Amino acid sequence: MQVSIEPGCIGCGLCASTCPAVFEMNAEGLACVTAQPGPSDEEAAREAAGNCPANVIRAE
Template identity: 55%
Template sequence: MIAEVDQNECIGCESCPAFCPEVFRMGADGLAEAYTNPVPSECEEAAKEAAEGCPAHCISIEE
């Protein structure tokens, strides 16, 4: 599974690292980034929850 953040759409709300800090973090520019790819199998559900909970709908998950 691969997680990606569209930084053109990210609003910097910090919800994705709250859901899944093992995969998402906030960059120096204040926008989220997926820094762990592929997503570890034990983090897949949390990464999906982060994508579903993103208010900007800017996280994509590829199986």
């Protein structure tokens, strides 16, 4: 699985709280991908993508 964040993040932090192994908030207050998910993190990464209010997280 590959995870990416497209432009348009609103900085809500939901992804970082849902899947901290993959996402964190940067100095600008926007989400960034810190690591690609391992097998144990794939479900949480998909959940973060599905719950993103800006719909900018891709988990494929």
